[in-house]
Amino acid sequence: MYYAGIDLGGTNIAVGIVDENGKMLESASVPTRSGRHFSEIVKDMADVVKQLADKVGISVNDITAAGIGCPGSIDSANGVCEYSNNLRMRHVDLAGEFKKHIDIPVYVENDANAAALGEYEMNAKGSKSFVFITLGTGVGGGVIINGEIFRGFNGVGAELGHTVIKMDGEPCTCGRKGCWEAYASVTALIRQTKEAMEKHKDSLMHEIAEKEGKVSGHTAFLAAKQGDKYGVEVVSKYFEYIAEGITNLVNIFQPEKLVIGGSISKEGDYLLKPVNEFVQKNDYNRYMPKAKIEIAQLFGDAGIIGAAIAARNATK
């Protein structure tokens, strides 16, 4: 059995053909060029699916179903993107539009939920309670309970990044102040790095940023690894922000596994070790088995594979 998985991002449309076990057979990506009319974006998705089907050596009619992971508020039951700030979409029938090009069942899922499902299926299958977080431009999350994506009653739950961890703190894109996203995203890390650089003109971070041509999510990490004490300060505090939010999620969900994805997760053990120590020390549970915290394994493919698995599960 074959499934198409589509991870519709603000920058790229990543597409894959995936088998019934979640194995990626072929993948490719094209720029989203968001701001275009949605019909053009969906046409590009379908074109890439057709090309990949050719590469795999199958017809598009051999594809059982397609899954689309899309950022924003998704009405999964109807295949509609209700609202996506990144993609400038409002009430767009993605499933219906896709079927104009390839007439197979199409399922639309929030992108973080799809990625969560991908990580769950491939690395945590059977966990009664599973949490996935993604630390990138924003902080996204997905929760899998008893094998199913948890969406809340209206489909738009699990906005884990939009939980205040510091009342009256930094402004968040959502309008509140002090959201976890405003402290634990890469965007926040860049702000924290710039603030530290402003204060400490002798930090190695200046040299690194100059070489890179900009301050990025790597600047403080690179400096810290070379022993720059201001880089260490930035990174240590950033780990604390991440860990404080994760501890909250552990106290709420007591997940068998909590998996950290997104671009920052590439830091691997350098990130995981201090975060894990903080959570194990601070979580509320002292007497029962503890949540396991891990780095994502599928990384960039989680969205594609998860979307394909969502389509598989819906057509089973």
Added chain:
Amino acid sequence: MYYAGIDLGGTNIAVGIVDENGKMLESASVPTRSGRHFSEIVKDMADVVKQLADKVGISVNDITAAGIGCPGSIDSANGVCEYSNNLRMRHVDLAGEFKKHIDIPVYVENDANAAALGEYEMNAKGSKSFVFITLGTGVGGGVIINGEIFRGFNGVGAELGHTVIKMDGEPCTCGRKGCWEAYASVTALIRQTKEAMEKHKDSLMHEIAEKEGKVSGHTAFLAAKQGDKYGVEVVSKYFEYIAEGITNLVNIFQPEKLVIGGSISKEGDYLLKPVNEFVQKNDYNRYMPKAKIEIAQLFGDAGIIGAAIAARNATK
């Protein structure tokens, strides 16, 4: 069908005989006198159940099952209280001990989970996602997903009060700083009231506290309702603390209903209106149906009824 519901609190053991629809037939309570050996506490529970059975006019053998709601970390599957700070219990087989007195099936549940189940069954039945919070000495919570108590993989999830809303803030009994409980509990309100009284010697709160003989959870409310501006300040800020935490929970769970219980919920609309306005304004969901926020209806009986319903559901 008859069920016994037992709400084991730090101060009182509240017991009821409840029918299969959750209707309370008879209830009574005795002091817990916590610190006693658990066997004495459990004997008292069983004695009250026997007395109430007499009152209802049934034999204890007519009781299908008993449910015990107990604060702390509960191993429901085995009927064991793993740890309760309030009751000074560590790995106590409550179910086994109860059966020595009345040999019927016994189910043990975290007290906030039991109360959540009670409110859900009587007032929110059918909600796909339901959250109950209790604002009392601490801040407790229970989550019902698809009609079942959500416990996490290890049974001790939904510790909603132990989520940091103000990093590096007030110390919490759990060891962290800035937990929601440290801002939204009655204990926190009393601290906030005392701090305001210290600053404002001309506040009406002094007079009210003197009449009452102490500063309580009512002091600021009474002053505010009489127009004392410092009382209004305390209460307004307290509402904000409550609402900030509820907004977090709405963004996470998108519950069809979120119900506020605990002693502060007696304030009714005076509490609900500003909290609701804050949440509706600040939650992340702008395009899908909104979570309904309500005051608990069962109030003090939620724990008894919920424990009985847990027993009913487990024996169905």
